Amino acid sequence: xxxxxxxxxxxxxxxxxxxxxxxxxxxxxxxxxxxxxxxxxxxxxxxxxxxxxxxxxxxxxxxxxxxxxxxxxxxxxxxxxxxxxxxxxxxxxxxxxxxxxxxxxxxxxxxxxxxxxxxxxxxxxxxxxxxxxx
Amino acid sequence: xxxxxxxxxxxxxxxxxxxxxxxxxxxxxxxxxxxxxxxxxxxxxxxxxxxxxxxxxxxxxxxxxxxxxxxxxxxxxxxxxxxxxxxxxxxxxxxxxxxxxxxxxxxxxxxxxxxxxxxxxxxx
Numbered sequence: 184x185x186x187x188x189x190x191x192x193x194x195x196x197x198x199x200x201x202x203x204x205x206x207x208x209x210x211x212x213x214x215x216x217x218x219x220x221x222x223x224x225x226x227x228x229x230x231x232x233x234x235x236x237x238x239x240x241x242x243x244x245x246x247x248x249x250x251x252x253x254x255x256x257x258x259x260x261x262x263x264x265x266x267x268x269x270x271x272x273x274x275x276x277x278x279x280x281x282x283x284x285x286x287x288x289x290x291x292x293x294x295x296x297x298x299x300x301x302x303x304x305x306x307x308x309x310x311x312x313x314x315x316x317x
Numbered sequence: 318x319x320x321x322x323x324x325x326x327x328x329x330x331x332x333x334x335x336x337x338x339x340x341x342x343x344x345x346x347x348x349x350x351x352x353x354x355x356x357x358x359x360x361x362x363x364x365x366x367x368x369x370x371x372x373x374x375x376x377x378x379x380x381x382x383x384x385x386x387x388x389x390x391x392x393x394x395x396x397x398x399x400x401x402x403x404x405x406x407x408x409x410x411x412x413x414x415x416x417x418x419x420x421x422x423x424x425x426x427x428x429x430x431x432x433x434x435x436x437x438x439x440x441x
Contacts, residue, residue: 196410199405199408199409208405211401211402211404211405212401212402212405214340214397214398214400214401214402215398215401215402216398217339217340217343217347217394217397217398218394218395218397218398218399218402218425219398220347220350220351220394221390221391221392221394221395221398221428222395222428223354223355224354224387224390224391224394225391225428225431225432225435227354227374228378228387228391228432228435228436228439229435231371231374231375231378231435231439232435232438232439235371238371238374239371242358242359242369245354245355245358245359246359246360250355250359251355251356251359253355254351254355254356257351257355258348258351258352258355261343261347261348261351262348264340264343264344264347265343265344265347265348268340268341268343268344269344295344298345299344299345299348302345302346302349303345303346303347303348303349303352304349306346306349306350306353307349307352307353310349310353310357310364311363311364
């Protein structure tokens, strides 16, 4: 009788919907929101390929209140992705040592968020600037 | 003495790289992209009315830079979501690993190829 009988701790099937694991689930599913936004863009590309009428219908669809609501949800997921992405980044990358001192995780997070905010603002400013050109 | 056995190669670093690239791209430019294509373009907020026109958007995806941007954003976002969904579903014990791989990475691969095909089909 040498068969292994390891102890398996009971785990409810819905453990991922309970605290404290719910935060993990929400963080991971924010990545699915990112992919869903990719799908919105892909549908636009398909409409573009089909011609001006299809693309006009796609644009009309984007202007509906339902689409506005969808994009608000996607934006919330995307912003949560930004927050958690830089929360996890210092934990997953090798220690960063500058001048013999390890850069604290908190500072790396703040720098990440600042860079992300700068990139997004810069992109919007560039797009508005290009669009405003005669 | 037996010959050393080469360790089995894993495809996970490649998938992780795609996940990481998509995650970083989304973290840096995702909010601006959603605000632009989801709110500003459809309602003409801050941009001229013709900015989202068929001809204008077609011109963008026909340019080399536009093609690269569209492919990077769409495909990498899919790979990012696929990686996260796969591991979350595995943790939820939602089903067989092969089935979950097909439902996540498989879909990302197919949609990436569709994106590439469309970007080539719209012309140059």
